[in-house]
Amino acid sequence: xxxxxxxxxxxxxxxxxxxxxxxxxxxxxxxxxxxxxxxxxxxxxxxxxxxxxxxxxxxxxxxxxxxxxxxxxxxxxxxxxxxxxxxxxxxxxxxxxxxxxxxxxxxxxxxxxxxxxxxxxxxxxxxxxxxxxxxxxxxxxxxxxxxxxxxxxxxxxxxxxxxxxxxxxxxxxxxxxxxxxxxxxxxxxxxxxxxx
Numbered sequence: 001x002x003x004x005x006x007x008x009x010x011x012x013x014x015x016x017x018x019x020x021x022x023x024x025x026x027x028x029x030x031x032x033x034x035x036x037x038x039x040x041x042x043x044x045x046x047x048x049x050x051x052x053x054x055x056x057x058x059x060x061x062x063x064x065x066x067x068x069x070x071x072x073x074x075x076x077x078x079x080x081x082x083x084x085x086x087x088x089x090x091x092x093x094x095x096x097x098x099x100x101x102x103x104x105x106x107x108x109x110x111x112x113x114x115x116x117x118x119x120x121x122x123x124x125x126x127x128x129x130x131x132x133x134x135x136x137x138x139x140x141x142x143x144x145x146x147x148x149x150x151x152x153x154x155x156x157x158x159x160x161x162x163x164x165x166x167x168x169x170x171x172x173x174x175x176x177x178x179x180x181x182x183x184x185x186x187x188x189x190x191x192x193x194x195x196x
Contacts, residue, residue: 006033006034006059006062006063007030007031007032007033007062007063007065007094008032008033008034008035008036008054008058008062008063008064008065009024009027009028009030009032009034009035009036009065009066010027010035010036010037010038010050010051010054010064010065010066010071010072011023011024011027011035011036011037011038011066011067011071012037012038012039012040012042012048012051012066012071012072013038013039014039014040014041014042015039016039018039020037020039022067023037023067023071024037026067026096026097027065027066027067027096029096030065030094030096032065036050036051036053036054037050038050038051042070042071042072042073042074043074043075044074044075044078045073045078045081045082051072051082055082055085055086058086058089058091059089059090059091060089060090060091061090061091062091062092063091063092063093063094063101063103064082064086064091064092064093064094065093065094065095065096066093066094066095066096067095067096067097068095068096068097068098069095069098069100069114072093076114076119076122083102083111086102087102093111094107098110100114149171149173149177149181150171151181151184153171154167154171154173154177154178154181154182155181155182155184155185157170157171158178158181158182158185164178164179164182
């Protein structure tokens with residue numbers, strides 16, 4: 001069992017133009033014996049090898065320390081993945097500028113509250129969007145997303161004698177989509193188009 005309770009710092013900026021020095025200084029002052037740095041977008045967890053290394057090799061009892069949780073993740077779902085990974089290894093998460101420390105009850109409660117508020121905000125956004133769509137439909141101005149499939153092009157190829165399989169492959173749609181386009185054609189044109 002590992003009894004060495006280290007603090008591992010993680011500093012991140014979104015671009016190479018931004019300076020990491022303030023974060024590194026704060027993490028060192030917080031007692032981090034090692035500080036890993038990255039200058040990558042925090043929009044998702046992909047393409048961040050230093051963070052991946054920390055999550056892969058952190059030990060039970062150790063703490064991942066950041067200055068703020070937005071340095072670690074930009075979305076609640078990514079943050080939850082990170083915390084779940086740390087928890088599964090018996091490790092913790094702490095922030096120097098926020099009252100977050102998952103090794104104690106107060107820090108866990110604060111972290112959970114952040115999650116509740118983020119979920120509440122997401123639900124409110126969905127409700128406002130649904131209300132806006134309903135109002136637009138009532139006014140007759142909502143048309144939804146434009147189709148990316150050009151039915152006219154499919155129908156033209158059918159009339160030229162191409163088979164549904166050939167058209168599906170050429171345009172990058174399913175054969176079912178080609179058959180739907182065919183069904184929308186006038187019946188005399190359907191007779192002239194190929195069936196396989």
